[in-house]
Amino acid sequence: MIAANGFISLFTGAEVLPVPQAGPLALPVGVALAAVLLAVRAARATASSVLLPLELLLIGYLVPVVGAALVALLSGPEGALLTAGRLAISWFSVAAAVLAAIEGLVVLLLVRxxxxGADRPRWPWEGRDEP
Known part of the structure; x- marks a missing residue:
């Protein structure tokens, strides 16, 4: 998410969070919270978790918005509303959600x-009897 935000900001010249009332910690806290929740949900995936990509898409979209808005709430309700609104309609949030959905699809394919019965990939010089 952080790399995607950096690349989008670099190519478009846009700020990730152009709300000065939000403070410097609003978006990092939201992204960190989303990363933790994405990792926990991905770690709990089973072969029957067919909605995992959709779940991670929603987590990747909503959690940074809500987390950043809650941190921005410390500076006042107008900062929280501006933060949530700006993040909800930004390309940065869309990119984070798409990347989270791709993560969900990859995790689901690996779990399945x-x-x-698939084994881990091996280098050509490894033998089958090595762990």
């Missing part, structure tokens, strides 16, 4: 492959 492991459930079907």
């Amino acid at each position: 492959a492991a459930d079907a």
Whole structure:
């Protein structure tokens, strides 16, 4: 998410969070909270978690917006509303949600492959008897 925000900001010249009332910690706290929740949900995935990409998309979109708005609430309700509104309609949030959905799809495919008996990939020089 952080790298995507950096690249989008670099190519478009836009600020990730152009709300000065939000404070410097609003977006980092929201992104960190989203990263923790994404990791926890991805770690709990099973082969029957068919909605995992959608779940992670929603987590990747909503949690940074809500988390940043809650931190911005410390400076006042207008800062929180501006922060939530700006983040809700920004390309940065869309990119984070799309990347989270891709993560969900990859995790789901890996879990299903492991459930079907797939072994870890091996280098050509590794033998089958090595752990």
